[in-house]
Amino acid sequence: MSTRTAERAEPGRRSNAGHNIGRKVLTGALGFFGQSPAWPLLVLLIIFFMLATPNFMTWFNVSNLLTQAVIIGILAVGLTPVFISGAVDLSVGSVAGFTACLLVTIQPYIGLYPACAFALLAGLSIGLFNGLLVEIFGLNPIIVTLAIMLGVRSLTFLLFGSATISPTDDRLLDLVGTKVGPFTFDVLVFLAVALAVGLMLRSTVHGINTYAIGGSRPAAEDAGVNVTKHVVFNFALCGTLAGLVGVTLVGQLGAAAPVYGQGYELLAIIAVVLGGTKLAGGSGTVVGTLVATGALTVLQNGVNLLNVDVRYVTIIVGVVLVLTLTLDRLISGGPGSSE
């Protein structure tokens, strides 16, 4: 998908432009859809729920769906470049909780918007720390970010206590809830972030290098790529976006509790991998991640609307996940190690 073929106009034709654009769009679209197992899942789920309950396809519910996708979605988008480069980050949930509490704690002292910036900075720092530990000392990212996940959560409780804190300035709550057309502000931010990260991966040198590093680290090093710089950057970006999620949580809930974000990392990881990004690195797209996030959100939302017994919901989610991956593997066949 990333190879660029030179275009030559056929003799006798004034320009191939229209022809080629059409073909490109079609090939692009097919390649696009084929990359991630989440597309058919998403479409199937939407059709299923549409038929199953009239409450699904209402403006109100669609608006809910979008808002519900924001939290896990931003985390998953932030994780995607990290995964593509061959690493993981398990600490994102804890970082979101930490930054949420940080925001409301310092907001009375330095004002709302500076506090938001500070929260993002905190997320960035933690991500940076993760990246440095992984790159400079060559530690396994799973264990490092697992430890950081525990440590940050603990720090959150230690620094901010166990009680839920409310900000003294409610403007964030109002801001997040403001509607622009059919979308609330947080959904717009989510889409903007996804667009930015997607463009970064596709069109910047950093993005191309990220894929290369994930594909084969030694090859990338031999080719002269500064692997450390790129990997650390992705971790820092991931941390910053986790910080953004913390800010969003405060905006959606009007308060911050140290338990925020527990378990989110697993959901985000499911979204990333379901979206076609391999755990081993080297491939994946933000679009895939978005589609998978959408599929998971639709599944949760639809199952709630159908009033499925709470206890069966988890079974359904687990089975759907495994089935989707199995079907995808069976259909697209192909060897290739699963790691």
Place this chain on the structure above:
Amino acid sequence: MLADLKALPRRYPVFILLAALLLAASLVTPAILSLENIITAIRQYSVVGIMALGVTFVVIAGRVDVSIGSLLSVLVVVIISLHDKVGPVMAMCAGVSIAVVVGAVNGFLVAYLRLNSLIVTLGTLTALQGVANVASAGILNQVMEPEASWFKVFGRSFFLNVPVSVWIFGVMALVSALVLGRTNFGRSVRAVGGNELASVFSSINARATIFMTFVIASLLTAVAAIVFASYAMAAPYNSGVGLEMTVLASIFLGGTSIGGGVGGIGRTVIGVAVLAFVANGMILVGMPIQAQWLISCIIIITAVLLDTYARRGTILA
């Protein structure tokens, strides 16, 4: 033999860390070094330890298994609720059978369908926890006369003053070490983890090997479930929630990496011991609840750094 012992600290720097921690803690609470407490600490982590032994096989072969926690929840519910109805033997058989089935499913999906093990076992984790919820039907399943049943021997009895569960952990560790170190199967596991393509060329059935590691992990989880059920004689539906993180942490703490064929049972046992003493020690020393995870975080990172240094000779990558 002596040379081996001398090499121990260099090869297992985490050992030194553990010793240092215990020494420091004993200054605050001398009771921590009492034989009784050491045994208590290990007993409290014997369930985690037994599970970690099984997952070690999976990790050395280059995969992960995070479904073991939920599997434990399901097995404990099954064993306890069946105990009063069909007797402990049948209950245990039921538990073991379910474990084998789950292990086989995981193994099949990862080894033969070549799906990503983290995601597959995440899916199994989610599904199994739901099953545990449904199976427990919202009531506390209990064994009504715990002291009257011989089943209590696994979790509540002592043999030569050491709890039976610690014995079980020890025996399982020994058996696992032997299997990993001295059988052909064990060698295949390392080969597959080290270089899967090459192992296939040496006519090792990589797929069957990976499949077996998942079955082993589930089987050992069944053993852990029996110990747990015997100890608690009651089954809340979430006994195993979160345990997979502790199990993975102890494996990595010990120095085993995912794939690479490196690692071993001994390392896992040390990792389990470190976590056991950290948890035990923190309560004894009087750490506030909130600080416990922070301490664990620092210890894990320090341990991994030390181990990397020992293996590589330098701390920088």
Place this chain on the structure above:
Amino acid sequence: MRYELLSKISKILGAMLAAAVLTASVAQAEDLPDWLQGQKLAKPLNEVHVGFSIRGLLGGGDLYTAQYVNKVKELAQKYGVKLTSIDAQDDPAKQNQDVANLMAQGVDVVCVWATNAKAIVPALKKAHDAGFKVVTFNAVVDEAGQKYVDAYVGPNDYNQSKLATQQMFDAMGGKGNIVMIRAQLGFSPSDLRAQAVFDLVKANPGITLLDTQEGRWSQVIAQQIMENFITRFGNKIDGVVGADGYTSTGSYLAIEAARKSGKLDPNHVIYFADPNVVSTSYDLMKEGKFPGGSTIQDPAREGELAFQTAVKVAEGIQLPKETFLPTPIINQSNVNQYPRPTN
């Protein structure tokens, strides 16, 4: 002759039919359960749709919640009321979404068992502003959210904990060392219960709180924590305050084992207190092994009250702003007056 017989039969049949119809209509009126008697209903029961956002079954090993929800479901089925219940898995952000999902289904009343008293407020506001009736259960919501709530039904966790712990302090003669095994930080009932204990300790200078650890409503975890407490404090411990009956049971098991192995002096009395008696701690009380006290918080009763309140609010019946669940004290001296809890 035949005609007379026939007309007699038809008269009798007619009378029977009339009687049947009369009885049916009377029965209809009496089909109204006694808690709805004499009330004007906005719509028939089987057209009522109750929406329930539960804090979490998967939260912290909470069988109480399971029993509560089972009762609500049972009653909904009995009266033909449509019930939608969603589990927030103790995640405040998810509960926010769950309330929105209930609204999307057009329920007649939004019932919320909040996992976080403050974070639930925007969701309540949204529901209220959209015209939905809102009822909160079990967990009290923050001051700022009270104006969006039409009714609250539930226990008063702070008072319950105070009642239970006071019994223990009285039994101890106001002197001694205690340890506390509480449930998770950040969950209102747990925080309120713990706060009551902290306040009581402050008010009783003879009592010292040695340490507090998190037990997450689990008997097994409580047992392990108690073992470690015993190693650390030994015979200094005079009392254990638990989050609930499971916690007390777990502590008891640890204490018993320690007494058998000689770590604890068997003649040293250790008192228990928890705000939530369960089947196992009830048994201990009956056997005289539970000096101290507890309170009864019956999940089935609470579920029943919750259901009735929800239906009443849906039907437009006025209710007091707050209805507290009675939580009588229970201890070794009055245990025989009460039935064994089912949870």
